[in-house]
Amino acid sequence: MKILNNPPHITEAESEVMKLLWQKEPLTAIEIISKLKDQMDWSDQTIKTFLNRLHKKKAIRFEKSGRNYLYYPLVTYDEYVKAANRSFLDRMYNGAVGMLFAKFLEEEKLSESEIDQLQQLLEKKKKGGS
Amino acid sequence: MKILNNPPHITEAESEVMKLLWQKEPLTAIEIISKLKDQMDWSDQTIKTFLNRLHKKKAIRFEKSGRNYLYYPLVTYDEYVKAANRSFLDRMYNGAVGMLFAKFLEEEKLSESEIDQLQQLLEKKKKGGS
DNA sequence: ACTCAACGTTTACGGCCGTAAACAATTAGA
DNA sequence: TCTAATTGTTTACGGCCGTAAACGTTGAGT
Structure with missing residues (x-):
């Protein structure tokens, strides 16, 4: 339903x-x-x-x-962003998130602290991964 | 120039x-x-x-x-993807890569091996960061 | 020299988008 | 009650995009 x-x-x-x-x-x-x-x-x-x-x-x-x-x-910000993300991901990367991350990592410079933050997110994802 | x-x-x-x-x-x-x-x-x-x-x-x-x-x-694939990424990043996240990553991590499910791969990429970035 | 096929070029058209004018309705206040 | 302000609705218009027809050019083979 x-x-x-x-x-x-x-x-x-x-x-x-x-x-x-x-x-x-x-x-x-x-x-x-x-x-x-x-x-x-x-x-x-x-x-x-x-x-x-x-x-x-x-x-x-x-x-x-x-x-x-x-x-x-009537539309929440999260719904909006999610839809836009999905559509972009499908259009450009055929749905392959890994590819997207790799490309952005290659192109954009991240500060050390941003990298740390991401690493923490990934760790969390690994364990509790919903 | x-x-x-x-x-x-x-x-x-x-x-x-x-x-x-x-x-x-x-x-x-x-x-x-x-x-x-x-x-x-x-x-x-x-x-x-x-x-x-x-x-x-x-x-x-x-x-x-x-x-x-x-x-x-005349346009390479890399130029194309890069421009599209930039434009999306600016439009949706005001250029904040960290935000983008966080959102995608929140929404998309990643396999353990994908996560490992990303972690390696981040490690590399931390050291040699070009 | 003429014709057919392979391509490029021009024109078109409806839909979406950014931009906006003009029109309609309603209500608070004079 | 009349008016002005507030706000919604209708219509418009040029540009880009997906889609495509029609027209023009050129070269290979007859």
């Missing part, structure tokens, strides 16, 4: 709206619009479009409380 | 053409078209379009040798 369907696809611009909602929920339209207007240099109309599209694809919902509309995310 | 510009953006469909060329170079148009026709169920025209677009964006080049056209990649 499958309950959770795949989260809807959230585009990069739309994700800016979601990021706000993942930080604090709910937000009013004014809050969302004014913040993104600054940060992203978007017009109000543009932001309204994204809110509308996100609503249509059921990534957010809103309630009206008097004159204010309150926005809530 | 900058010599290498960023590689052009190669879309998913286009990458199917590139994959062939990364396996064996050069290839003739017939080879490319007939292979993708089967594998991808694309029409000849579609494949020609991709060849053309890839050429326009300088991801491939071709030579005419008599009646045959020979295709060569």
Whole structure:
């Protein structure tokens, strides 16, 4: 019995709206619009479009409380990241996580402490590995 | 003095053409078209379009040798993967490799041997870290 | 010299995405 | 009750992408 369907696809611009909602929920339209207007240099109309599209694809919902509309995310950050990761992993590495790690390790410089952290994560994974 | 510009953006469909060329170079148009026709169920025209677009964006080049056209990649697989990785890393994790690793480790199951392999890679990185 | 096949080039078209204007509805306050 | 502000909805438009038809060129063989 499958309950959770795949989260809807959230585009990069739309994700800016979601990021706000993942930080604090709910937000009013004014809050969302004014913040993104600054940060992203978007017009109000543009932001309204994204809110509308996100609503249509059921990534957010809103309630009206008097004159204010309150926005809530319906897709969690984790669902979003997970879906994006999966899709990238499949596209680029045919699902082979090992390959992905190897490539990133080869390309990106990691500080010693980052490496230590990863080693600890791997150790934990080895034991409790869920 | 900058010599290498960023590689052009190669879309998913286009990458199917590139994959062939990364396996064996050069290839003739017939080879490319007939292979993708089967594998991808694309029409000849579609494949020609991709060849053309890839050429326009300088991801491939071709030579005419008599009646045959020979295709060569201009973008290497490594450049392609590297650019895609960078772009994904920036988009999703703001460039923080550590975060990316943590998320993938959390989500994907790794076999014990894969974990061992990664640990070795990390060890090597720690010492010789290029 | 002419024709057919092998290729490249141009044009097209619907869908998604970033961007935004214009229109509609509703409600708090004058 | 009228108005202005707040917010949602509809429509638009150019660019990229997947998909493909139509057209043009050139060279090998007749």
